[in-house]
Amino acid sequence: MSMIEAINSAMDVALTQDPQVMVFGQDVGYFGGVFRATEGLQRRHGRDRVFDAPISEGGIVAVAVGMGAYGKRPVVEIQFADYIYPATDQLISEAARMRYRTAGEWWSPITVRSPYGGGIFGGQTHSQSPEGIFTHVAGLKTVIPSNPYDAKGLLVAAIEDDDPVLFFEPKRLYNGPFDGHHDRPVRNWSGHPDAQVPQGHYRVELGKARVMREGRDVTVLAYGTMVHVALAAAEETGIDAEILDLRTLIPLDLDAIVRSVKRTGRCVVVHEATRTCGFGAELSALVQEHCFFHLEAPVERVTGWDTPYPHAFEWDYFPGPARLAAALRKCVDT
Incomplete structure (x- = not known):
């Protein structure tokens, strides 16, 4: 389907x-x-x-x-x-x-x-x-x-x-x-x-994230469209990134986030909404609170711009693999 x-x-x-x-x-x-x-x-x-x-x-x-x-x-x-x-x-x-x-x-x-x-x-x-x-x-x-x-x-x-x-x-x-x-x-x-979607009834539990790609170098927190951008960026850079699809923002699977970031020691957050007060700010704060002594680099954010949605510059505004790849390299090289 x-x-x-x-x-x-x-x-x-x-x-x-x-x-x-x-x-x-x-x-x-x-x-x-x-x-x-x-x-x-x-x-x-x-x-x-x-x-x-x-x-x-x-x-x-x-x-x-x-x-x-x-x-x-x-x-x-x-x-x-x-x-x-x-x-x-x-x-x-x-x-x-x-x-x-x-x-x-x-x-x-x-x-x-x-x-x-x-x-x-x-x-x-x-x-x-x-x-x-x-x-x-x-x-x-x-x-x-x-x-x-x-x-x-x-x-x-x-x-x-x-x-x-x-x-x-x-x-x-x-x-x-x-x-x-x-x-x-x-x-x-x-x-x-x-x-491969079953025809009948099944549920995916709310509040449970999913590891879309296992990795050891850096954790990428993404959801929706940005999961696919993250997969493309990891593939193109060759960085061993663990990509976590949050699936539900509230309730949030904080345990999965903490478990992954503590293992990799690095974190990049990506979403297409504007940066200021976007959900990435909450994710960054939570990672800082729960994983501070495991972090080997500052948390990076890749987001949309702090502007009304710019139709004429949609593909510059829209976080893509190139922008995310730069953040991954910066986080891993720090």
């Missing part, structure tokens, strides 16, 4: 197994979503369970919060992560606090899916990476997969979770992995080991 097919399969499984699951959002019904992630779901499960919503992100999430409080498990799509900001009040003030403010009487078992990140020439309003805003909020979980197998298992786990989950889907990985270079064609997922 491609990542799109895996995400579709996850929702199909959830709708089939649990009558309380409902899918809705802009154009997700008859049209099947702008990226076709919900294609065929309305036909198979009916208009009462898979349906379109008005262009009102705040309204979509508000309805989901209400449904969750009444025992439903809504899965809503925000058409692009850039459009999620009108819904931040509902996510932060309502969904994230529901369990605590009611002393566990009600909760908010909602999943908010959204295409995320750059690399497809989407411009400023279709390319942002807002994960850092939401990882700051206690009560929200944040998931960003890097491959089809994880995407399906993580989405199933998110839908079955009793807390609100933001599920960001890297658009650049929807149809295939890539070698990290914008001037080379995207490869198809066919034949890729992580595209």
Whole structure:
């Protein structure tokens, strides 16, 4: 399966197994979503369970919060992560606090899916990476997969979770992995080991990182699209880098991070969001706190620029193998 097919399969499984699951959002019904992630779901499960919503992100999430409080498990799509900001009040003030403010009487078992990140020439309003805003909020979980197998298992786990989950889907990985270079064609997922996706139900546990490449010289902390950039950079430099795919940012697998960094003694963090107050800052602080006496070099960060997403300079802004390779060499040579 491609990542799109895996995400579709996850929702199909959830709708089939649990009558309380409902899918809705802009154009997700008859049209099947702008990226076709919900294609065929309305036909198979009916208009009462898979349906379109008005262009009102705040309204979509508000309805989901209400449904969750009444025992439903809504899965809503925000058409692009850039459009999620009108819904931040509902996510932060309502969904994230529901369990605590009611002393566990009600909760908010909602999943908010959204295409995320750059690399497809989407411009400023279709390319942002807002994960850092939401990882700051206690009560929200944040998931960003890097491959089809994880995407399906993580989405199933998110839908079955009793807390609100933001599920960001890297658009650049929807149809295939890539070698990290914008001037080379995207490869198809066919034949890729992580595209061997079971048809039925399975879960990938939230809060568990995955070692994508074992190494001894330096640990690279990455998620989503940047996992593939990290793999390309390690291959091109020949540096024996251990690449850790975080998969979920909150809850974070701190044990896996500490275990890897203590073994390698070095750490590079990479993400495509802007640098200041990005999630990489939190990762760097945690590595410093827990691995200080094992570090042989300062923690390096490779990120997007502190600017609005620059459409005309997308491939300079977007962290690629060359920028990451320079950080790896600097960290290893220090």
